[in-house]
Amino acid sequence: MLKFLEPNKIFLITSKAPKYVMALFIVVLSLGLIESLILSPEDYKQSHSVRIMYVHVPAAWISLGIFSSITILSLSGFIFKNKHFFLIAKSLAPSGLVFNIIALVTGSIWGKPTWGTWWAWDARITSMLILVLFYLMYLLAWRIYNDKEQVFKITTIITIFGIINVPIIKYSVDWWNTLHQPASINILSKSTIHSSMLFPLMIMTAAFALFSLLIFLMKYNTELIKIKNKGLDRL
Amino acid sequence: MINEILQMNGYGFYVWSAFSFTLVSFSALYIVIKIQYVKERNKFVSKFGALDSKKAEVARSQIINKEILSSSQSI
Numbered sequence: 543m544l545k546f547l548e549p550n551k552i553f554l555i556t557s558k559a560p561k562y563v564m565a566l567f568i569v570v571l572s573l574g575l576i577e578s579l580i581l582s583p584e585d586y587k588q589s590h591s592v593r594i595m596y597v598h599v600p601a602a603w604i605s606l607g608i609f610s611s612i613t614i615l616s617l618s619g620f621i622f623k624n625k626h627f628f629l630i631a632k633s634l635a636p637s638g639l640v641f642n643i644i645a646l647v648t649g650s651i652w653g654k655p656t657w658g659t660w661w662a663w664d665a666r667i668t669s670m671l672i673l674v675l676f677y678l679m680y681l682l683a684w685r686i687y688n689d690k691e692q693v694f695k696i697t698t699i700i701t702i703f704g705i706i707n708v709p710i711i712k713y714s715v716d717w718w719n720t721l722h723q724p725a726s727i728n729i730l731s732k733s734t735i736h737s738s739m740l741f742p743l744m745i746m747t748a749a750f751a752l753f754s755l756l757i758f759l760m761k762y763n764t765e766l767i768k769i770k771n772k773g774l775d776r777l
Numbered sequence: 778m779i780n781e782i783l784q785m786n787g788y789g790f791y792v793w794s795a796f797s798f799t800l801v802s803f804s805a806l807y808i809v810i811k812i813q814y815v816k817e818r819n820k821f822v823s824k825f826g827a828l829d830s831k832k833a834e835v836a837r838s839q840i841i842n843k844e845i846l847s848s849s850q851s852i
Contacts, residue, residue, distance in 0.1 A: 590785035648795040
């Protein structure tokens with residue numbers, strides 16, 4: 543089962559893909575930057591500071607998406623007894639952490655002109671900060687433990703505890719009175735964002751997703767070569 | 778026009794800081810991952826070069842090893 547996850551076959555694709563993903567990322571990012579910094583309108587209330595949304599929101603979405611994927615992959619690794627899932631999860635983590643930090647820092651920069659403060663111990667911001675700690679714990683566990691079985695177990699436990707925080711992040715703005723505004727984009731109900739702002743937001747999200755794919759591919763290839771290096775030692 | 782884009786009604790500092798931080802973070806992450814990749818690949822190439830002909834033949838029979846060697850100039 544899951545023979546398509548054979549590293550030899552996957553490497554044939556992942557070793558060639560980064561250059562194409564990089565080219566596409568540059569094109570989409572350039573388009574996104576023009577849209578978000580020049581063409582999109584200013585907000586009637588927040589004026590030009592609303593443009594920070596075009597980096598803040600995609601970074602937050604992708605960091606949450608990556609953490610959820612890492613949890614699913616880690617659990618799948620345990621269920622299917624497939625080490626490859628753990629390798630994919632490990633390769634996703636660095637970009638997830640960086641996107642999480644970007645979301646926090648750009649949120650802080652956005653907070654100053656809109657709320658009058660760089661930081662508030664608000665439910666949404668604090669729960670995002672907790673997610674950074676889970677990312678750090680996850681990545682540190684891979685560095686600290688050498689025994690594979692042990693690291694698989696510990697990283698899975700970290701992701702299980704960490705995933706509890708994901709719905710808290712999502713619904714924190716509804717459950718508590720927060721400085722952070724409620725979601726403007728809803729999948730199940732009507733979004734409250736105008737299409738002139740939604741379009742650049744979607745382009746920037748696509749650019750960020752492409753960047754995380756690029757980093758994932760490069761990190762994944764590095765991990766596979768690391769394994770092959772150990773294989774050469776055993777020859 | 779350029780002044781308008783740079784100043785953004787007094788919000789330019791915040792907007793440009795947020796975008797700059799994002800792009801600097803992207804560049805830093807890309808460079809770190811790229812260095813790790815090149816380091817591992819070079820280690821592989823030097824280890825492969827140190828193998829005797831019999832072991833090298835066995836190693837070369839694996840598709841992934843051939844790909845790593847041929848991808849020395851990619852990314």
